[in-house]
Amino acid sequence: MTKFAALFVALLPLSVRAARPVIDISGGRVQAYPLALARPLGAQEAGVAISSVLGQDFERSGLFKLLDPASFLAPASEGLTGIDFSKWQTVGAQALVKMSCEAAGAESVTCDLRLYDVSLGQETLHGTYSAPKNSQRQIAHRFGDDVVHFFTQEPGIFQTRIAYVRESEAGKQIISADWDGFNPQALTGASINLLPAWTPDAKLIAFTSFRDGAGAHIFTVDTASRAIKPLVLMGDFATGAAYAPDGSRFLFSASVADNTDVYVSQPDGSAGKRLTDARGIDISASWSPDGKRIAFVSERAGSPQIYTMAADGTDVRRLTYQGNYNQEPAWSPKGDLIAFSGRDEHRVFDLYTVAIESGKVTSLTQNAGTNEKPTWAPNGRYLLFSSTRGGHRQLWMVQPDGSNPHQISNEKSGASDPAWGPLTPR
Amino acid sequence: MSESGHKSVLALKARTPIGLGLVLALLFHVVVLGAAFVLPQMFDKPHPLQKPIIAHMVALGKPRDQRLLPRKESPPPAAAAAAPSLAPSLAPAAPQLAKRPTLVSKPEPVAPKPLSRQQMMERALARAAGKASSEPKSRELPDPERAGSEKGSAQGTAATAEEGDEYATAVHDAILENYIVPSVISERERLYLTATVLAYIGPQGQILKHEIEKKSGNTVFDQALELAIQRTKLPPPPQAMARELRDSGIELNFKP
Numbered sequence: 175m176t177k178f179a180a181l182f183v184a185l186l187p188l189s190v191r192a193a194r195p196v197i198d199i200s201g202g203r204v205q206a207y208p209l210a211l212a213r214p215l216g217a218q219e220a221g222v223a224i225s226s227v228l229g230q231d232f233e234r235s236g237l238f239k240l241l242d243p244a245s246f247l248a249p250a251s252e253g254l255t256g257i258d259f260s261k262w263q264t265v266g267a268q269a270l271v272k273m274s275c276e277a278a279g280a281e282s283v284t285c286d287l288r289l290y291d292v293s294l295g296q297e298t299l300h301g302t303y304s305a306p307k308n309s310q311r312q313i314a315h316r317f318g319d320d321v322v323h324f325f326t327q328e329p330g331i332f333q334t335r336i337a338y339v340r341e342s343e344a345g346k347q348i349i350s351a352d353w354d355g356f357n358p359q360a361l362t363g364a365s366i367n368l369l370p371a372w373t374p375d376a377k378l379i380a381f382t383s384f385r386d387g388a389g390a391h392i393f394t395v396d397t398a399s400r401a402i403k404p405l406v407l408m409g410d411f412a413t414g415a416a417y418a419p420d421g422s423r424f425l426f427s428a429s430v431a432d433n434t435d436v437y438v439s440q441p442d443g444s445a446g447k448r449l450t451d452a453r454g455i456d457i458s459a460s461w462s463p464d465g466k467r468i469a470f471v472s473e474r475a476g477s478p479q480i481y482t483m484a485a486d487g488t489d490v491r492r493l494t495y496q497g498n499y500n501q502e503p504a505w506s507p508k509g510d511l512i513a514f515s516g517r518d519e520h521r522v523f524d525l526y527t528v529a530i531e532s533g534k535v536t537s538l539t540q541n542a543g544t545n546e547k548p549t550w551a552p553n554g555r556y557l558l559f560s561s562t563r564g565g566h567r568q569l570w571m572v573q574p575d576g577s578n579p580h581q582i583s584n585e586k587s588g589a590s591d592p593a594w595g596p597l598t599p600r
Numbered sequence: 601m602s603e604s605g606h607k608s609v610l611a612l613k614a615r616t617p618i619g620l621g622l623v624l625a626l627l628f629h630v631v632v633l634g635a636a637f638v639l640p641q642m643f644d645k646p647h648p649l650q651k652p653i654i655a656h657m658v659a660l661g662k663p664r665d666q667r668l669l670p671r672k673e674s675p676p677p678a679a680a681a682a683a684p685s686l687a688p689s690l691a692p693a694a695p696q697l698a699k700r701p702t703l704v705s706k707p708e709p710v711a712p713k714p715l716s717r718q719q720m721m722e723r724a725l726a727r728a729a730g731k732a733s734s735e736p737k738s739r740e741l742p743d744p745e746r747a748g749s750e751k752g753s754a755q756g757t758a759a760t761a762e763e764g765d766e767y768a769t770a771v772h773d774a775i776l777e778n779y780i781v782p783s784v785i786s787e788r789e790r791l792y793l794t795a796t797v798l799a800y801i802g803p804q805g806q807i808l809k810h811e812i813e814k815k816s817g818n819t820v821f822d823q824a825l826e827l828a829i830q831r832t833k834l835p836p837p838p839q840a841m842a843r844e845l846r847d848s849g850i851e852l853n854f855k856p
Contacts, residue, residue, distance in 0.1 A: 194798075194848045195841075197772050200855035202779035202828070207820070237784050268782070268823065293823045325784035325820065497669035516669045526669060537672045576672065 206239035207325070210267035210292075213243065213250045215274040220283045220310055224275060227314035230354065231332045234571070235322065235555075236578040241267055254288055259295040267292045271321070283310045287317040289324065299324050311356060319598075331551045333598040336558060337361075337370035337379050338569055341588035348381050350397060350595070353551075355569065355582040361395045362402065370593045371415045371424075373441075379593075380405055380415035380424065392426055392443075405443040414458055417441075418465045425449075425459035425468060436470050438485075449487035460505045460512070469493070469503040469512050480514050480528060493528055496535055500526075504548045504557075511574065513538070513548035513557055525559055527574065538576035545570075547590065552597045558582065560590040770835050771801075771850065778831040781856045782820050790856040793821050797829060797852045801845040805834040808846065816854075825854050 211229050214221025232238040247261040254272050262270050270292050275285040282304055289299035301320060303313040312333070319330030331353055340347040345364035351357055366384040373380070378394045385393065385402075392406040392415050406412040409428035416425045423438050428446075434455040439446040450456035454473030461468060465485060472481045480494040480503045494500045499517035506513065511527040518524055525538040525545045539545040543562035550557055554574070561570045569583035569592050583589035664670070781790065795816035800808040810829050815822050829852075837845045 194851050195768060195845070196851040196853060197768050197775075198853045198855070199772060199775055199779060201776065202781040202824070202854075202856060204781045204783050204856075207782040207784045268820075291819070291823075293826070294819070322784075326786045327789070328786055496667060498667075500669075518669050524669070535670050537670050540672045 206237060207268055208241055208266050209238040209269040209271065210241045210246065210262055210265065211243070212246070212248070212252070212270060212272045215251075215253065215272070216285075217275045217277045217283070220277055220307070221273060221275040221285070224283075224285060224310055224314045225273065227311045227354075228271070228273075228318055231314060231318040232321075234354070234578070234580045235318075235330075235332075236573050237322065237325070238269070241265060254286065257290065257295075259290070259292050262290075262292045273317075277307070278304070280307070282306050283313065285313050285317075287313075289321055309357075311352070315352070328555075329553050329597050331553055331556070331594075331597070334552060335376070335595040336549075336569070336582070337372060337593045337595065338560075338583065338589050339368055339370070339591040340585050341567065341590060343587065346590075348379060348395060349589075350379065351583075353582075353594075355584060358583075358585075361397065361400055369414050369591055371417060372593055372595045373417050374419060374421040374596050376596050380417070382413040382415070406439065406446070408446060416459050416461055418461050419463055420465060422465075425461065427455075427457040427459065436468070436487075449483065450490075451487075458502055460503050462505045463507050463509045467505075469505050471501050471503065480512060482512075482530075493530070493533060494535065495533075499523075502547050504550055506550050506574070507552055507554040513550065513574075515546045515548065515559075525557065525572075525576070536575075538572060538574075542579075547592060549592050549594045551594050558592045558594050560592060767835075767837055767841060768850075771852075774834050775828055775832050775852065778828045779854075780824055780828065782824055785818060785821055785856065789818060793818055793856055795822060795825055795854045797825055797854065798849045799829060799852060800847075800849040801834060801837055803836060803842050803846065805836040807832070807834065813851070821856070 209232060211225060211232070214225045229240055233240055245265045247264055248258060252258070254274060257270070257272075259270075268291075270290040271287065272290070273285050273287045275283055278284050283306075284302060284304040286302050287300075288297055290296065291298045299320060301317060303316050305312045315332035318332040322328070322330035322332070334353045335350050336353055336355075337348060337350045340349045340358070340360070342364060346366050346368060347360050347364045348362040348367045348370050349358045349360055351359065361379060362381070362383070362385075367381050368390075369382045371380045372378075376397060378396060380392055380394050382390050383393050384390050386404070386407070388407075390411040390413050391404065391408075392412050393402050394405050395402045405415065406426055406428065409430040410432075412426055412428040414425075414427050418424065421441060424441060425436060425438050427434055427436055433453075434457055435448050435450045435452075436456045436459045437446045437448050449459075449468070450470070450472070452472060452474040455478075456470055456472045456474070459468050459470040462482075467482050467484055469480060469482050471478050473479075474481075475492065477498045478501050479492060480500050481490055481492050483490040493512065494514070494516075497516040497518065500514050501516070503512045503514045505511075506527075510531070511529055513525060513527050515523045516526050523544050523546050524540055525548050526535050527538060528535045538557070539559075539561070543564075544567075545559055545561045545563070548557045548559045551571075556571050556573060558569055558571045560567050563570070564581060566585070567588040567590050568581055568585065569589050570579055570581050572579045785793070793816045794814070795812060796814040797810055798813045799810040802808045807829060810826075812822055812825065816825075836842075
């Protein structure tokens with residue numbers, strides 16, 4: 175009897191649980207995480223500069239909402255320990271970042287950077303970062319990536335680099351720069367150089383150039399030594415290199431006997447094999463992240479549209495049916511979307527994504543100049559593209575739903591053809 | 601051969617005591633019940649690569665030519681997007697119109713007065729600022745034919761409700777108003793995060809105490825739920841439920 179009583183007592187919580195009203199709640203508003211970036215301690219010149227870069231990284235990421243420093247209640251002298259978290263909670267901070275920098279001689283800077291959970295009142299991330307003074311921005315980028323990884327468990331992109339074309343009266347130059355457009359470095363002279371494409375190890379950038387005076391062909395430039403070598407010289411022209419995610423092959427388009435098709439080749443440019451053989455132009459190939467399929471543009475149905483095919487050229491499927499001029503496909507690193515630029519009924523190019531599974535097309539830009547050449551951030555959270563929305567053509571970034579636009583390049587005569595480089599190994 | 605030599609191999613070699621049998625039976629039941637609770641939680645997670653299904657309400661407007669590229673999705677009407685506290689200030693226009701004396705003769709159709717440049721600018725500015733649109737309010741009011749309750753939710757589907765259901769709707773809407781999912785939680789993680797909060801509600805609607813009964817495993821998400829509960833002001837519960845909500849509480853199952 176006592177055993178039955180014990181069983182009844184054990185099951186009693188279940189009966190209470192069943193009697194309690196239950197409400198399912200979902201569909202909360204997704205909002206940026208409120209973060210306070212405290213005034214830096216220690217060496218002010220370096221600290222303020224690094225803090226500014228870090229704040230910009232956080233803001234552009236769309237993940238964090240930076241709180242206004244004017245609202246802070248904690249004294250500027252508050253140290254890295256003994257923090258009065260209630261003062262940060264009062265101003266709405268859920269995360270707090272503090273730093274203290276020291277100039278180690280005239281050449282380098284060392285910073286102690288810390289992330290705190292304001293609700294829990296405890297430190298959650300702590301790192302000491304050093305860099306030469308002329309690249310102290312990298313301290314902010316490294317810590318920023320660590321913070322993004324801490325929260326999202328996904329790699330951050332603040333240490334990545336981008337390549338693009340600097341437009342000037344003298345010609346078009348291939349440039350590589352930090353992800354935020356700073357530290358631009360010219361990799362080529364100013365002949366006509368277009369369509370940069372990174373190798374997965376970021377050691378080379380392939381680009382299309384008229385430098386040999388015999389039409390457009392594909393060359394590579396070493397990002398460290400800036401040595402330029404020819405890669406594809408076949409046909410009347412060859413253009414638009416795209417390296418496979420594992421770097422084992424690359425795609426390009428070439429015009430042979432008045433027929434432009436997509437080809438695949440070894441990394442050294444040898445053993446080129448034609449993948450398409452339709453009437454009209456097949457161009458702008460882009461790999462899926464698993465390297466099994468290829469997106470490309472084809473005119474085979476009368477107007478340029480986005481298609482996909484297997485990596486060996488079989489199983490061709492048309493993906494877009496809306497619009498009469500869709501071009502420049504870029505397959506997302508997450509694999510679910512292809513971004514492209516399409517000409518709308520006002521004869522202006524805008525950015526769109528098409529879902530691979532459903533074929534649903536979504537508009538990302540509208541009524542903001544001409545928007546072209548999308549390229550994905552390697553973590554799939556952002557798109558970089560060229561836009562004339564500010565006057566001159568410059569590089570802009572948005573999130574995949576078209577929100578949170580930020581200008582990235584600030585080239586005097588314009589910038590175009592962006593290509594986002596690979597992730598920096600952690 | 602002796603009789604004992606022919607004993608069946610299936611026969612028990614020794615008699616099992618009743619006490620041991622009961623203990624074994626009890627243990628068996630505990631294991632089965634435990635498995636019934638634990639196993640669904642282990643296997644009831646969606647596939648990590650499964651995409652969330654997001655439904656969108658179709659906007660009022662002309663159908664777009666299917667051959668054209670799509671336009672960006674326009675924001676919802678001001679009244680739908682505004683906080684409930686703003687709703688009363690927007691609503692009066694319709695009842696006032698309804699109270700006007702009815703015309704005996706059929707009124708002549710009046711052509712809409714063309715807007716002045718200033719009026720158009722004001723409308724554009726109001727729209728840009730996300731304020732109440734100066735468009736006709738009838739567009740933003742709910743369907744007058746729709747069956748429901750004055751205390752119902754915009755997201756509700758049932759036409760009638762018991763008293764308890766109405767209060768549950770009020771609790772749901774009040775919490776949802778303050779339910780913010782931090783964007784630092786990755787899309788992938790948002791697919792399977794779940795947490796359960798127990799909230800004990802006082803007679804005036806005050807949340808007497810709350811506890812996270814089942815944590816999500818993500819501190820940021822759990823903190824977001826804490827904040828949502830702390831910021832929520834609930835209406836007083838109906839008298840018939842007051843004691844139950846105070847003593848047993850209400851179970852809130854959260855998903856992002």
